[in-house]
Amino acid sequence: MPVPGHALVIGAGGVSSVAVHKMAMNPDIFGTVTLASRTLSKCDAIAASVKDRTGETVATHQIDADDVDATAALIDKVKPDLLVNLALPYQDLTLMEACLKTGVPYLDTANYEPKDTAKFEYSWQWDYQDRFRDAGLMALLGSGFDPGVTSVFASWLKKHHFDRIRTLDILDCNGGDHGQAFATNFNPEINIREVTAPARHYENGDWVETPALSHKQSFDFPEVGEKNMYMMYHEELESLVTHLPEIERARFWMTFGDAYLTHLEVLQNVGMTRIDPITYQGQEIVPLQFLKAVLPEPAGLGATTKGKTCIGDIATGTPKGGGDEITKYLFNVCDHEEAYRETGNQAVSYTTGVPAMIGAAMMLQGTWSGTGVFNMEQFDPDPFMDMLNKHGLPWEVRDLDDPLKF
Structure with missing residues (x-):
């Protein structure tokens, strides 16, 4: 031991x-x-x-x-x-x-x-x-959920179900409601920088860039329901196509409600999402950092947030042993109120904090080891997946009839 x-x-x-x-x-x-x-x-x-x-x-x-x-x-x-x-x-x-x-x-x-x-x-x-x-x-x-668990999900699917993953879509849905007119469920500065940046996805060996929030489709998320999700860039795409080079197309999708997007559009239009400094009353300030200071603290949203998150991977490719292509959907559902009862934090923090603990456990126990810089998908996914089930983030895998179309 x-x-x-x-x-x-x-x-x-x-x-x-x-x-x-x-x-x-x-x-x-x-x-x-x-x-x-x-x-x-x-x-x-x-x-x-x-x-x-x-x-x-x-x-x-x-x-x-x-x-x-x-x-x-x-x-x-x-x-x-x-x-x-x-x-x-x-x-x-x-x-x-x-x-x-x-x-x-x-x-x-x-x-x-x-x-x-x-x-x-x-x-x-x-x-x-x-x-x-x-x-x-x-x-x-990247030992969070996305990146982190989503990367481990991809390597687990490859290990147990696919000879080759051809397309990969990562879907992040927060179906929670915190009761605030506008608030972000993790650091507002990081959240808004991600959302307003141009979208990028990987296709046939190249990165394809499109305007932020310009591609949308609806998806029926388990235990959450149908939500609009928008294609955007997320860093695990870069590491996954590097370490699973057979992938022909990789995309990341995140759900946003209409009210969130309306607030964000107004804030962009008035310059509050800028990350370059401006001078105000003789002092240099960054508008986005000022906005962060006046928005609700994400760590304080746990007591009022209700609903569930659903985050997972949809992979399409050649099954183990060959044959016609199959599509698998591997996901976790996390309840905001259950997360708050256990740790005093809402599910967006929970789904990142638990994998951070598990990644640390993998290293401290020597289950994952090596010298150099590593991404999550470079290690055996099985012990990490076992700990997800034991420590509050149980997962499920389903067969889908078709890949995510767009």
Whole structure:
């Protein structure tokens, strides 16, 4: 039996809250959990909730994750076995640098983004491959739901059902209602940057770019119902077509309600989604960052959010052993209210925080191991899929008559 490990979690939002609660619920894997963020009071609030719900103690620290030396000093002080980055994607590279400086493995849930450009790609982190390999360290990228579970879903389908996956569609539906006129269920700045960026999908060896939210179709989601979903770009497409090169077409779809899109259009039209700085009363501000400050905090939406999420993969291709093409739909349904009862957070945070915990468990227990920088689909999916069933994100696979048409 592996010795329980020590995870240092950076970041104190809703995803972090879920991950830390779930780590504390598994002390046989996570013997020690340390939580650090720029705002110590947020860490202390999570630690108090964990103590109340599980009886476990979580140590807390204040840290500026943009400061490599300060982060390295904290790592040297607390001596973790793994750094779990649940801060913002802007901080991925500084935290990877701190891990290299101190000899500690690294895990995150989202790829690096430069602050001044809404650009979503793995190139910056993949460039760390040689440095992590030469240091004998492992970095696991994108251990959330999408990316993360959706990538594992694809590799599980390939392992158990397909000789070759020809087309892959990832569908993300949040059927929850939080009762707010306009709010985002995860970090507003990241959410709006993603939604307003041009859509891209992979087809026949090339990336095809289209205007944001220009392609829509309806889909009947299990336990949620029929919703409009829109094609957009998401980073797991890049890693999946790299590591499953037989894929001819890969697309990502996300649902949005009419009210959300109307608010977003107005905010765009008045310049509130801009990410370039402007000068106001002698001070430089970024409109989108100001908007984030006035919108509801996603971590505070759990108490009022009702409904379910449904996220999964639709794959079409040649079945094991050959024959006519088949289509499989592999998905998870998560209930907002059940997630809140367990961890005090809504399902969007839950569906990302639980896979972060599972990815950390895979690394601490040595189930997934290696030196260098890895994406989720590069490892055996079975132990991860087993833990999803055991820790609150059960999945189901169904046969479909046809691939997703568009």
